[in-house]
Amino acid sequence: MAYVTHDDAQSVPLAEVGEMELYHAKSWVTKYVFSQDAKVIAIQYSVTAIAIGMLGLVLSWLIRLQLGFPEVFDFITPADYYQFITMHGMIMVIYLLTALFLGGFGNYLIPLMVGARDMVFPYVNMLSYWIYLVAVLVLVASWFVPGGPTGAGWTLYPPQAILSGTPGAEGGILLMLISLALFIIGFTMGGLNYVVTVLQARTRGMTLMRMPLTIWGIFVATCLALLAFPALFVGAVMMTFDSLLGSSFFMPAIVEFGELLDYEGGSPVFFQHMFWFFGHPEVYIVALPAFGMVSDLLSVHARKNIFGYRMMVWAIVVIGGLSFIVWAHHMYVSGMNPYFGFFFATTTLIIAVPTAIKVYNWTLTLWQGNIHLTIPMLFALAFIVTFVNGGITGLFLGNVTADVPLSDTMFVVAHFHMVMGVAPLLVVFGAIYHWYPLMTGRMLDETMGQFHFWVTFLGAYAVFLPIHYLGLLGVPRRYFELTDISFIPDSVQTLSAFVTVVALIVGFAQLVFIYNLIVSRTKGEPAGRNPWRATTLEWQTAEVPPGHGNFGETLPVVYRWAYAFSVPGARDDFIPQNLPPDQVPTDGSVS
Amino acid sequence: MFFFRQIVQKPWVTVEESISDLHGGAEFSLPAAKVGLWVFCAVITSLFLLFIASYSMRMSLADWRPLPEPGLLWLNTAILILSSVALQWARVNARRERIDQVKIGLFWGGGFAIAFLAGQLLVWQQLVALGFFSAANPANAFFYLFTGVHGLHLFGGLVALGRTTAKVRRDGFDMARVRLSVELCTAYWHFLLAVWLVLFGLLLLT
Ligand code: HEM
Ligand SMILES: [Cu+2]
Numbered sequence: 001m002a003y004v005t006h007d008d009a010q011s012v013p014l015a016e017v018g019e020m021e022l023y024h025a026k027s028w029v030t031k032y033v034f035s036q037d038a039k040v041i042a043i044q045y046s047v048t049a050i051a052i053g054m055l056g057l058v059l060s061w062l063i064r065l066q067l068g069f070p071e072v073f074d075f076i077t078p079a080d081y082y083q084f085i086t087m088h089g090m091i092m093v094i095y096l097l098t099a100l101f102l103g104g105f106g107n108y109l110i111p112l113m114v115g116a117r118d119m120v121f122p123y124v125n126m127l128s129y130w131i132y133l134v135a136v137l138v139l140v141a142s143w144f145v146p147g148g149p150t151g152a153g154w155t156l157y158p159p160q161a162i163l164s165g166t167p168g169a170e171g172g173i174l175l176m177l178i179s180l181a182l183f184i185i186g187f188t189m190g191g192l193n194y195v196v197t198v199l200q201a202r203t204r205g206m207t208l209m210r211m212p213l214t215i216w217g218i219f220v221a222t223c224l225a226l227l228a229f230p231a232l233f234v235g236a237v238m239m240t241f242d243s244l245l246g247s248s249f250f251m252p253a254i255v256e257f258g259e260l261l262d263y264e265g266g267s268p269v270f271f272q273h274m275f276w277f278f279g280h281p282e283v284y285i286v287a288l289p290a291f292g293m294v295s296d297l298l299s300v301h302a303r304k305n306i307f308g309y310r311m312m313v314w315a316i317v318v319i320g321g322l323s324f325i326v327w328a329h330h331m332y333v334s335g336m337n338p339y340f341g342f343f344f345a346t347t348t349l350i351i352a353v354p355t356a357i358k359v360y361n362w363t364l365t366l367w368q369g370n371i372h373l374t375i376p377m378l379f380a381l382a383f384i385v386t387f388v389n390g391g392i393t394g395l396f397l398g399n400v401t402a403d404v405p406l407s408d409t410m411f412v413v414a415h416f417h418m419v420m421g422v423a424p425l426l427v428v429f430g431a432i433y434h435w436y437p438l439m440t441g442r443m444l445d446e447t448m449g450q451f452h453f454w455v456t457f458l459g460a461y462a463v464f465l466p467i468h469y470l471g472l473l474g475v476p477r478r479y480f481e482l483t484d485i486s487f488i489p490d491s492v493q494t495l496s497a498f499v500t501v502v503a504l505i506v507g508f509a510q511l512v513f514i515y516n517l518i519v520s521r522t523k524g525e526p527a528g529r530n531p532w533r534a535t536t537l538e539w540q541t542a543e544v545p546p547g548h549g550n551f552g553e554t555l556p557v558v559y560r561w562a563y564a565f566s567v568p569g570a571r572d573d574f575i576p577q578n579l580p581p582d583q584v585p586t587d588g589s590v591s
Numbered sequence: 592m593f594f595f596r597q598i599v600q601k602p603w604v605t606v607e608e609s610i611s612d613l614h615g616g617a618e619f620s621l622p623a624a625k626v627g628l629w630v631f632c633a634v635i636t637s638l639f640l641l642f643i644a645s646y647s648m649r650m651s652l653a654d655w656r657p658l659p660e661p662g663l664l665w666l667n668t669a670i671l672i673l674s675s676v677a678l679q680w681a682r683v684n685a686r687r688e689r690i691d692q693v694k695i696g697l698f699w700g701g702g703f704a705i706a707f708l709a710g711q712l713l714v715w716q717q718l719v720a721l722g723f724f725s726a727a728n729p730a731n732a733f734f735y736l737f738t739g740v741h742g743l744h745l746f747g748g749l750v751a752l753g754r755t756t757a758k759v760r761r762d763g764f765d766m767a768r769v770r771l772s773v774e775l776c777t778a779y780w781h782f783l784l785a786v787w788l789v790l791f792g793l794l795l796l797t
Contacts, residue, residue, distance in 0.1 A: 120623040188634055192627050200623040202616040209600040230638035246726035265654030313598055559612060561602035
């Protein structure tokens with residue numbers, strides 16, 4: 001009722017909305033290649049991220065082949081293996097997930113959802129993508145330098161990262177550091193756009209508290225990234241100094257192959273602090289956009305307003321803040337002061353509070369909703385389950401006493417894959433199924449989607465649940481091969497082989513998904529306007545897919561929050577954010 | 592505080608709807624470019640704070656041997672201050688629409704900034720000649736790192752300053768735009784001056 005009856009004196013006349021000057025492409029090249037339109041940049045980011053992500057996927061197959069069937073695949077040497085895990089980890093975390101969530105979804109959704117014609121600094125936005133592309137190319141180039149890519153592990157810990165025993169110490173590590181530095185510069189350019197567009201370019205009536213949670217998630221994640229990436233940058237630059245100029249920021253006095261090196265007095269633990277001061281917020285850089293998007297998916301596909309919207313916003317902000325003071329929970333075994341460990345264990349466990357609030361609110365959103373088990377909804381539901389699973393093992397690892405024996409075992413691998421690998425990826429998939437009709441005007445194929453969902457969801461569990469168990473048995477992480485180790489039973493090998501087979505099947509399902517993306521582009525069922533009957537502005541554009549400038553002649557004006565679903569008294573079960581109150585069709589029950 | 596006021600709103604309550612409807616969209620009554628610059632300065636602050644943190648951590652280890660600051664640094668600092676002053680001059684005159692004075696301010700601002708960078712390179716040369724290589728001691732390496740990263744930021748600023756100057760020299764420029772560009776450059780210059788003073792102070796004190 002609240003939304004339908006709105007007395008006239010309160011409605012605001014359509015006033016001047018500050019229009020931005022729009023950049024107009026003059027040629028094909030400036031329209032599709034060096035484009036300044038955020039939607040094109042978004043697609044460029046997404047395609048590049050998915051392409052490099054496929055490489056990460058193939059690397060995971062190679063890793064699994066070695067682990068499942070040791071001594072069968074001779075072409076994988078121990079050095080290769082280390083390069084595979086390092087590049088796999090780095091690609092997945094930075095070049096796939098961060099780039100896809102912020103560069104891809106951020107670029108596409110921010111201007112459309114807040115009602116802007118484009119990002120505020122389109123030129124800088126374009127540069128951001130091209131620098132990202134160069135970063136990716138530099139990363140790939142490390143396969144073609146002598147010694148190949150670095151095998152230091154995605155954490156790149158010195159001193160081993162730059163010593164000659166580690167694969168890629170010749171050129172690979174430098175290319176990795178350069179690529180990261182480029183990525184950060186490119187990201188900062190994009191990030192300025194995302195933040196300032198959200199702050200300054202919203203349309204009339206779009207207060208902060210009327211923004212969809214997707215935007216909140218991306219906004220706070222971008223703030224985290226802008227403040228946390230400098231730590232990685234500092235670490236990368238200082239390590240480059242150590243390796244190129246022979247300084248000793250991180251390098252202690254050390255003997256290499258019986259020879260005393262010139263380094264002296266540096267502290268490798270400083271690097272760990274630098275790395276994790278970035279590394280932990282990074283977890284939330286991929287998690288917060290996922291939190292936001294999944295909230296919107298749940299709300300739309302359950303036809304219900306999100307439960308506890310304000311609480312959800314606060315939780316995002318609080319999690320973002322806390323994520324800067326927990327980093328040393330990755331360093332319990334680094335020999336740091338136990339009181340430090342105690343402090344960081346406490347802050348870590350405190351983060352569980354806002355996180356749990358979010359999980360409750362998602363579940364309560366479903367309560368008495370009109371749940372449609374569409375593919376995006378399936379993925380969203382799978383996310384909740386997976387995130388809870390991954391979160392619970394996080395509570396184990398957050399406690400010093402439980403973490404010490406579990407450190408560097410497969411348990412850690414299983415934990416972070418659940419919480420920051422599988423869970424955000426499920427949201428990525430759900431979001432692609434949800435927004436693909438907007439981006440292309442066509443639906444993705446439903447049958448292939450069902451196949452993709454069930455194989456991915458069940459497969460991910462068949463892969464990672466056993467890996468938890470392996471970790472509990474004490475199987476170490478980052479080992480090329482387990483030979484006869486007394487505390488590890490033979491059955492471990494059987495289980496490992498099983499995991500590998502499932503991982504290959506899950507990988508295959510991703511190829512079906514890619515095929516679906518390509519084929520549906522031309523052959524998919526036409527989606528029409530607003531196929532999910534969503535309230536948010538991106539679905540209310542003049543044309544689908546939205547054209548240059550996003551909205552038609554005038555910008556939309558916002559009259560309500562993004563969650564006006566199943567409002568009593570209204571004819572439809574959703575009311576778009578920009579529908580004036582006096583035009584909302586009623587069902588006749590209210591005068 | 593304004594942020595706090597925003598996030599306690601209840602967007603689903605009818606009375607608050609009418610207030611929200613009046614919201615114009617922008618959070619601050621500033622041009623987007625200015626907000627962008629503030630955010631960018633926050634990022635740079637984070638960067639230098641992390642550098643300073645690692646400096647103080649590394650300093651506490653045994654092998655630290657402080658490096659003597661060449662006297663030339665004082666001169667460079669003075670030059671950088673002059674550069675900021677010149678840009679402030681440009682900014683004040685851009686407000687008063689006195690374009691000749693703006694040009695003078697921009698010219699000297701850029702000139703002094705280039706002189707500062709050249710001066711920093713000279714300092715590097717002196718130090719290298721004296722044998723203070725970055726491999727020899729972390730204090731040396733930090734010195735090159737700080738001055739280098741600061742210099743690169745200033746260099747980036749010079750590119751923006753060059754574009755502003757080009758704008759002013761074109762016929763039929765738009766005064767409002769020129770004023771905004773000049774204001775942005777000036778703010779960035781003052782910010783980098785502050786960063787330099789902090790870094791220089793840190794180097795002197797340790
Ligand atoms: C396609 C499904 C995937 C499979 C089968 C898989 C498998 C693996 C395996 C077996 C390892 C090596 C563990 C070790 O011995 O240390 C690994 C490492 C890792 N993976 Fe994945 N992974 C997958 C997806 C992802 C995703 C989406 C992410 C993104 C967060 C990710 C992030 C990482 C990281 C950070 C490492 C650690 C690398 C290191 O030790 O330096 N993985 N993965
Ligand atoms: Cu963490």
